[in-house]
Amino acid sequence: MFTAIFGSVEQGIIYAIMALGVYLTFRVLDFPDLTVDGSFVTGAATAATLIVLGYHPALATAAATVAGFLAGCMTGILHTKAKINPLLSGILMMIALYSINLRIMGATTETAIGRPNVPLSNVDSLFTIFFGWWGNLGIDTAINNVLISIGIENVPKTWGTFFIMIIVTFAIKIIFDRFLKTEVGLAIRATGDNDKMIRSFSANTDTLIILGLGISNALVALSGALIAQYTKFADVSMGIGMIVIGLASVIIGEAILGTKTIVRTTLAVIVGAIIYRIVIAIALRVEFLDTGDMKLITALIVVVALILPKFFEKRKERARKAKRRAERTLTSEQEAKQLA
Amino acid sequence: MLKLEGINRIFNETTPDEKIALDNINLDLKTGDFVTVIGSNGAGKSTMMNMISGALSPDFGTVEIDRKNVTKYPEYKRSHLIGRVFQDPMAGTAPTMTVEENLAIAYSRNKRRGLRIGVDKKRREFFRESLESLHLNLENRLTAKVGLLSGGERQALSLLMATFTKPSILLLDEHTAALDPSRAELITNLTKQLVEKDNLTTLMVTHNMQQALDLGNRLIMMDKGQIILEVDPEAKKDLTIADLMDAFQRIRGEKLVSDRTLLSV
Ligand SMILES: Nc1ncnc2c1ncn2[C@@H]1O[C@H](COP(=O)(O)OP(=O)(O)OP(=O)(O)O)[C@@H](O)[C@H]1O
Ligand SMILES: [Mg+2]
Numbered sequence: 196m197f198t199a200i201f202g203s204v205e206q207g208i209i210y211a212i213m214a215l216g217v218y219l220t221f222r223v224l225d226f227p228d229l230t231v232d233g234s235f236v237t238g239a240a241t242a243a244t245l246i247v248l249g250y251h252p253a254l255a256t257a258a259a260t261v262a263g264f265l266a267g268c269m270t271g272i273l274h275t276k277a278k279i280n281p282l283l284s285g286i287l288m289m290i291a292l293y294s295i296n297l298r299i300m301g302a303t304t305e306t307a308i309g310r311p312n313v314p315l316s317n318v319d320s321l322f323t324i325f326f327g328w329w330g331n332l333g334i335d336t337a338i339n340n341v342l343i344s345i346g347i348e349n350v351p352k353t354w355g356t357f358f359i360m361i362i363v364t365f366a367i368k369i370i371f372d373r374f375l376k377t378e379v380g381l382a383i384r385a386t387g388d389n390d391k392m393i394r395s396f397s398a399n400t401d402t403l404i405i406l407g408l409g410i411s412n413a414l415v416a417l418s419g420a421l422i423a424q425y426t427k428f429a430d431v432s433m434g435i436g437m438i439v440i441g442l443a444s445v446i447i448g449e450a451i452l453g454t455k456t457i458v459r460t461t462l463a464v465i466v467g468a469i470i471y472r473i474v475i476a477i478a479l480r481v482e483f484l485d486t487g488d489m490k491l492i493t494a495l496i497v498v499v500a501l502i503l504p505k506f507f508e509k510r511k512e513r514a515r516k517a518k519r520r521a522e523r524t525l526t527s528e529q530e531a532k533q534l535a
Numbered sequence: 536m537l538k539l540e541g542i543n544r545i546f547n548e549t550t551p552d553e554k555i556a557l558d559n560i561n562l563d564l565k566t567g568d569f570v571t572v573i574g575s576n577g578a579g580k581s582t583m584m585n586m587i588s589g590a591l592s593p594d595f596g597t598v599e600i601d602r603k604n605v606t607k608y609p610e611y612k613r614s615h616l617i618g619r620v621f622q623d624p625m626a627g628t629a630p631t632m633t634v635e636e637n638l639a640i641a642y643s644r645n646k647r648r649g650l651r652i653g654v655d656k657k658r659r660e661f662f663r664e665s666l667e668s669l670h671l672n673l674e675n676r677l678t679a680k681v682g683l684l685s686g687g688e689r690q691a692l693s694l695l696m697a698t699f700t701k702p703s704i705l706l707l708d709e710h711t712a713a714l715d716p717s718r719a720e721l722i723t724n725l726t727k728q729l730v731e732k733d734n735l736t737t738l739m740v741t742h743n744m745q746q747a748l749d750l751g752n753r754l755i756m757m758d759k760g761q762i763i764l765e766v767d768p769e770a771k772k773d774l775t776i777a778d779l780m781d782a783f784q785r786i787r788g789e790k791l792v793s794d795r796t797l798l799s800v
Contacts, residue, residue, distance in 0.1 A: 373652070374650075376652055377649070377652055378648040378651050378652075378653050379649065380653070381632070381636055381639055382640065382643070384629070384631075385629040385632065385640055388631050388632060389626070392626060392627055392629055393640065394614065395588065395614050396614060396643070397611050397613075397645070398611055399611045
């Protein structure tokens with residue numbers, strides 16, 4: 196149980212980067228961008244392919260991020276220049292990326308035609324390179340000894356992924372928060388908030404939308420590149436439903452931590468991504484559920500996360516009103532007594 | 536400073552809804568002119584403002600700002616030079632962003648936006664000082680979300696945002712119309728104060744004839760897409776509401792419709 200949860204926390208922290216991207220489009224830009232299902236795979240496929248072709252994993256990951264950025268920009272161009280509605284722009288790009296992703300992975304074959312997956316089992320990845328250094332520090336044994344001494348038997352093989360991903364994801368979060376406070380960041384936020392207003396303050400909303408979508412999908416692709424290296428394979432169908440997972444993370448996080456400030460909301464999104472993974476891990480341990488049921492569970496989680504906050508709000512309000520009514524009756528009874 | 540030449544605009548041409556919104560508009564503003572614009576509903580006042588700001592483009596005719604033909608410039612390019620306040624208090628600010636963030640957006644109007652932090656210490660101090668001039672205690676609510684401000688407070692903020700980069704042209708389209716009388720008066724006074732401070736070239740649409748007479752050095756009256764009366768600075772000094780009514784009747788040969796607005800004093 197502990198290892199299963201631990202694994203999902205690790206994954207959650209990696210997926211959190213994707214969720215930050217989804218937050219940027221859905222919440223900040225108010226643009227429901229469905230490119231994500233495609234660009235996540237683009238990131239994974241680009242990184243995996245370049246690594247297999249012998250490039251350094253760091254370079255491969257950077258290239259994956261750039262590929263995601265370009266995909267996002269294309270969606271933005273479809274919307275702003277060709278005036279195609281946001282949902283449709285994203286769907287078109289997503290479907291186009293499916294073929295492109297096959298072609299990217301095809302670059303690992305002799306004939307260079309499409310290929311549906313690329314395994315990474317016998318090559319270096321960012322993680323294996325990092326473990327080479329981390330393993331010598333002795334932190335793993337230290338932590339695991341403590342865990343064993345308090346009676347946890349099934350300890351994780353390494354804590355390296357956990358720590359490095361915490362650092363990477365939070366570094367991205369801090370940069371992301373700061374970016375949204377820069378002049379360009381403020382303009383992007385205003386574009387989502389009131390585009391008529393920001394145009395009257397000499398901002399080109401088209402450029403800002405394209406840039407925002409680019410950054411969002413760059414984060415999504417980066418997350419895909421890391422997941423591919425974490426799970427040691429890239430697959431053309433690994434992005435199916437990714438947008439809903441991203442949304443689930445955003446919504447769960449917001450429901451728990453609220454949206455008071457940006458710094459807090461981005462933290463909420465990361466926490467949401469981790470909780471989502473844990474919920475899925477627990478659900479999969481239920482006897483009659485199977486990996487194939489995961490998408491259904493995801494959809495249910497989103498529905499619940501959307502309904503629950505409203506439900507609690509209503510209940511709180513009802514309680515408040517009931518209390519006021521009780522006070523009112525009490526005072527009028529007292530007044531009646533005084534009169535009598 | 537601002538020159539409109541032969542501006543024409545028809546909406547929904549060749550359909551049954553065809554509407555001549557602007558019919559050969561010519562207007563010439565010198566630096567520092569403050570022109571009030573009156574006219575009944577549908578006269579084309581807002582359409583004219585939108586032609587100047589670039590939110591709409593004319594079918595033909597030219598717009599010149601600072602001797603430069605800007606007819607083909609999109610709105611975001613012209614707004615380097617143009618400050619606007621809209622009738623709807625919601626329209627001029629970003630509601631989920633804070634007061635200081637909104638001011639930072641306005642502050643970057645005539646600069647290139649980069650990766651500088653929008654609200655740093657120095658700017659915050661400047662924003663605070665600027666807000667003090669409004670006397671609405673907004674200087675102590677810098678980090679409040681603008682969506683939480685009242686309509687009057689928002690309109691005051693919009694006015695400050697529109698003016699504090701000293702735009703070449705200030706466009707005010709019934710910016711007090713959505714406010715209660717005391718708030719409207721407050722915003723009117725602020726307008727006067729801010730425009731005078733920087734001697735801004737201003738066009739202000741209003742349905743309040745008294746306001747149109749009290750403010751500004753020139754006045755124009757519009758009807759059915761045309762400018763039917765222009766009052767120069769000399770004549771405007773002793774102009775009265777009765778004069779305006781007479782003028783309308785003389786030009787149009789019909790009595791000025793006593794709609795809600797044109798008669799409000
Ligand atoms: N985008 C548009 N499409 C079609 N018709 C329009 C459009 N904008 C304005 N019109 C029409 O053009 C005419 C002029 O409108 P405009 O908004 O400029 O009037 P106005 O003088 O500002 O009136 P008000 O005092 O009511 O604000 C109106 O008849 C209006 O219905
Ligand atoms: Mg109008």
